[in-house]
Amino acid sequence: MPSRSPASRTGRPRSAAADAAILAATRAALVELGWSKLTLGDVAARAGVAKTTLYRRWAGKNELVVDAVAELFDELELPDRGSLAADIEGVVLQFAAILARPEARNGLMAVVAESTRDDALRDRIRTLVVERQKRLVLQGRARAQRRGELPEEPDPEEAARTVDLIFDVVAGAVVHRALVSGEPADEMWVRGFTRVLLLGLAGAAEDSVDV
Amino acid sequence: MPSRSPASRTGRPRSAAADAAILAATRAALVELGWSKLTLGDVAARAGVAKTTLYRRWAGKNELVVDAVAELFDELELPDRGSLAADIEGVVLQFAAILARPEARNGLMAVVAESTRDDALRDRIRTLVVERQKRLVLQGRARAQRRGELPEEPDPEEAARTVDLIFDVVAGAVVHRALVSGEPADEMWVRGFTRVLLLGLAGAAEDSVDV
Amino acid sequence: MPSRSPASRTGRPRSAAADAAILAATRAALVELGWSKLTLGDVAARAGVAKTTLYRRWAGKNELVVDAVAELFDELELPDRGSLAADIEGVVLQFAAILARPEARNGLMAVVAESTRDDALRDRIRTLVVERQKRLVLQGRARAQRRGELPEEPDPEEAARTVDLIFDVVAGAVVHRALVSGEPADEMWVRGFTRVLLLGLAGAAEDSVDV
Amino acid sequence: MPSRSPASRTGRPRSAAADAAILAATRAALVELGWSKLTLGDVAARAGVAKTTLYRRWAGKNELVVDAVAELFDELELPDRGSLAADIEGVVLQFAAILARPEARNGLMAVVAESTRDDALRDRIRTLVVERQKRLVLQGRARAQRRGELPEEPDPEEAARTVDLIFDVVAGAVVHRALVSGEPADEMWVRGFTRVLLLGLAGAAEDSVDV
């Protein structure tokens, strides 16, 4: 995901191996040092790469960390546990498990903090992390509709709003539980949370039908 | 909130005005520079104070920023809008308004990120920010019970768990909406969110009675 | 003057124009940047040549600059102004004029400085600059002998020592005047200097005859 | 000789020992590495001093090296060997001995080269090295006048011009002999050079009386 000059045919090509080594080194440094003590010089040294190579590909620490962290969330997948509630519980537990890893919790929160002052960075996070994982919500809804647990959505705009709300509530609550409250998002908590969420959504859907 | 040596009777006392000036300067620096570019030297200069004075009172940047940000959330209060739903909507909107201020969004997320690697810092945040604002949930429940909107809680442990869940969901969802999704937590969104939350909680309460 | 591999018959021959372009670019860079800020990458770019080409032909910055500067002194020639004193004054003024050019003064002194730690470089300077210009002293003496201003030298070893002394005194004094004292080596100064030099040499010659 | 802010009474005073350590470290680095490979970071490390301390006191490499080298020439003194010629020979030999030291020859030539592009640097060299050592010429003349070897100078302006000429010729010739020709300025060469110089000056003085 490092930036490349658009059309350059001549000259020595960039080493493909270097990218992977740099991202892995970044995650290792996040684990050991955390975002605020992570230095690009140290990452370069861990990756066995010169500082210039790193700066040639990434604009700075934030972009690098976003790319390194984004890869972590690609592991998420929607398990088929037979019911919508069970599926959600499964993916939420996976999400909590990733957030339990120090490189994810520290790196993610730090770049989110930085992104409050850097719109380009916020877009990068949205593109590489948030929008990318909304696939899970969409898959879950489609599967539940196939099972007959959920009706077809008549209004696509309303449907999109609901997806966003679900994502904000799920991601927000799990992150807050894990990082701010400092309590584990364990099976028991997840079951309670999922129940509230599904009942709330079901109730809200009925209401809007009534109205 | 700066630490003081326990028993010092003699000598020149610390300037009381300096504390306030330093915290205000910290917030101003957060607005202009953000957490990552904020330097204690700069804060000292803004406050018209020597670096030594600052280091004498705070252990480091994180502690200082937590103190500076915590004050912001003390403005929150539970409005009396006649119904539980309206009260919640009101306080969530206030919370969203504070999170729209750059010193709050940036400072808060940065120290949360740091706190993932520093237990003492996480405790400081919990004490000064999170636990301090749970009063809003407690007040809201008490008022709703007086109004008859909510029954008395029979099980105090279950009640505490519910308070925590509410706090995680509310704070997490609003923060995620505002900072990660980058969409405004405006009145329309807050109404939808509150409906889902209250219906979910009500449904879950019925269920647990059944079971 | 760049080094060439001794026997290379096959393949594309080296561009002859490139050599001249590189030396000219080197002088231009000396004027603009001076020796210490001159970079080979910049010279290559000015000459419209790849860095590889430059490194294939010169071992480094010092060798390149010596070659570029040495060409400047080939302009010197002994004018025929009718008398030994006038001839010397003429050539000294020419020398001073070259030393007034920034690429000469800066490039020459810099490589002399470097040569104090690099014997190969000192030899290169001696061969390409110093020995090459001693021709002027030899020509001047021969012409003065034809005119009857100077006697034939009986002792060739003593004659060589005198040539060296003259060269050290002339070159050294003019360089010191121009670069260290920072005063112009103008016609008035040159006349005074030449008078002292010739009277000194004449007196020394008489003495050695007496003894 | 490092620059100091003119009137600063408050704050921690600068370490006096650091100056001496830095200048000594500079000379040691000149011996080992030469001017062009000398780095300020290395000098700081040798002196047991932080880079910032060095940059706080000197503007850059050139200023530092001038100061470090200038101290070397303060060792020069005019010996009393009984006659003007012998005194000159003595001091020239001392000068040649200093120029035989690598830190002097390399450092001096390098800053002279740099000074061709930096007027402030040229003034610094002139003040700290050249003008400072003209005392030797003045002492020598005064002593010779006391001995009756030289007449009193009637015209002070002419006298100053002669001092400058002597300095250019002596310093220039010795430097050229030692650094460019690469031959030793040994006793034999110095005797020959001194004879030419004194005879030339004597002859020129007579001439100007005649005219």
Place this chain on the structure above:
DNA sequence: GTCTAATCGAGACGGTACGTCTCGTCTTCAC
């Protein structure tokens, strides 16, 4: 009305990392 001790400002100190620059080499494609 001292004495005394901790405060205050100022700023130098030894460090560390920054992001940029240039080095000289290497690797690729085009002629």
Place this chain on the structure above:
DNA sequence: GTGAAGACGAGACGTACCGTCTCGATTAGAC
């Protein structure tokens, strides 16, 4: 095989902050 292009590992640049220290100058309570 040469040349242009440009990536590569290496390492110095000069700057900015770090958190500590050393100063002289205030302060205010204890004596």
